[in-house]
C-alpha cells in the first residue's frame with residue numbers, strides 16, 4: 420500500500436496499517452509535517468468547526484452526537500499512540516468566546532444540548548468551556564508517529580505527479596519515475612485536487628503568528644472565537660500563538676499560496692496587543708486547509724479509481740479528526 424502525504428493523516432494511516440499487519444510505504448513531496456500539520460495551532464477540539472448547536476442543526480442530533488464522540492475518541496487514541504512522548508500535550512480544556520449576542524445564544528444552546536447528550540461543558544454567559552479539549556505541538560506529534568514506522572517506510576522528497584488506475588494495482592508517477600502500487604491512499608488533504616481534480620476539496624489559507632515568551636499569563640486555555648474564525652493560546656513557556664481572521668478576507672484567503680499577508684497579520688498583531696503581550700512577534704506563517712461541501716472529511720474509495728482511497732478534507736480540524744478517520748479507512752480496507 421502506498422500512502423501519499425506526510426502530515427497527521429499520512430502518518431496515522433501508516434500507524435494503523437502497521438497495527439493491522441499491512442505493509443505500507445509513505446511518500447511525501449517535501450518533508451514530514453511540511454503541510455498544514457506542521458503549521459497549525461495545535462488545538463485538539465471536540466466536534467466540527469461549528470458550535471454544537473449549529474452542528475445539531477446541520478447534521479441532526481444523533482449524527483452531531485456521534486461526531487462529537489468520534490472526536491473525543493480521536494483525541495484519546497492519538498495521544499495514547501504516541502505513548503507519553505513529549506509532544507507538548509496538555510489537557511486543560513478549551514474556551515469558545517462569544518463574539519456577540521448571536522454567538523452567545525448559540526453557545527448557550529450548545530451548552531444545553533451538550534449536557535443533555537452527556538458531554539461535559541460549562542457556560543458562564545460569555546464563554547463555553549469544554550474541559551475535555553487539549554493542545555499539542557502538532558509537528559512534534561506527527562514526528563513521534565512517524566518515528567514509530569518501519570525503517571524505510573517513509574520516503575521524503577518524492578513528489579507524486581500522477582496516479583492512474585490499471586488492470587492490477589495503481590500506476591504512480593513521481594518526478595519522471597514510475598512504479599506500481601497495490602493500493603494508494605491519498606492523505607493529501609487540501610492538495611488532493613492537484614492530483615485528482617474531480618475530488619471536491621477547496622484549498623483555503625489560514626495564517627498565524629507566534630510571539631516571544633511573555634512572563635504574564637495572558638490566556639488560560641486555548642481560546643476560539645467568532646464562530647471559529649479566530650483563535651489563540653499561550654504555551655507553558657510563555658509564547659503566544661494567534662491565528663485566523665480569514666473571515667475578514669474570506670475570498671482572498673483561498674488557494675495554495677502559503678505566504679502570510681499584511682492584511683491578516685495586522686489583525687493578529689492587534690489581537691496580540693489586546694491580550695496585553697509585551698513580547699515581539701518572532702514568527703509569521705500560513706498554511707493550506709482543505710474544505711469539503713458537507714463540512715466532514717472524505718474517507719473511502721475514490722469513485723472510478725479502483726484501489727485508490729481518500730482520507731482528506733478536514734475543514735480546518737484535522738488534529739481532531741485525522742487519526743480516527745485513518746483508522747476507519749484502514750479498518751474498512
Ligand SMILES: Cc1cc2nc3c(=O)[nH]c(=O)nc-3n(C[C@H](O)[C@H](O)[C@H](O)COP(=O)(O)OP(=O)(O)OC[C@H]3O[C@@H](n4cnc5c(N)ncnc54)[C@H](O)[C@@H]3O)c2cc1C
Nearest residue numbers: 424426427428448454455456459460462579706736737738
Ligand atoms: C494555520 C492553521 C491552523 C490550524 N489550526 C488547527 C488546529 O488548531 N486544530 C486542528 O485540528 N486543525 C488545525 N488546522 C488544520 C490542520 O492543520 C489540518 O486539518 C491537518 O493538518 C490536515 O492534515 P493532513 O495530513 O491531512 O494534511 P497536510 O498536513 O496538509 O499534509 C498533506 C501532505 O501531503 C503532501 N503532498 C501533497 N501532494 C503531494 C504529492 N503530489 N506528492 C507527495 N506528497 C504530497 C504535502 O506536502 C503535505 O505534507 C489548522 C491549519 C492551518 C493551516
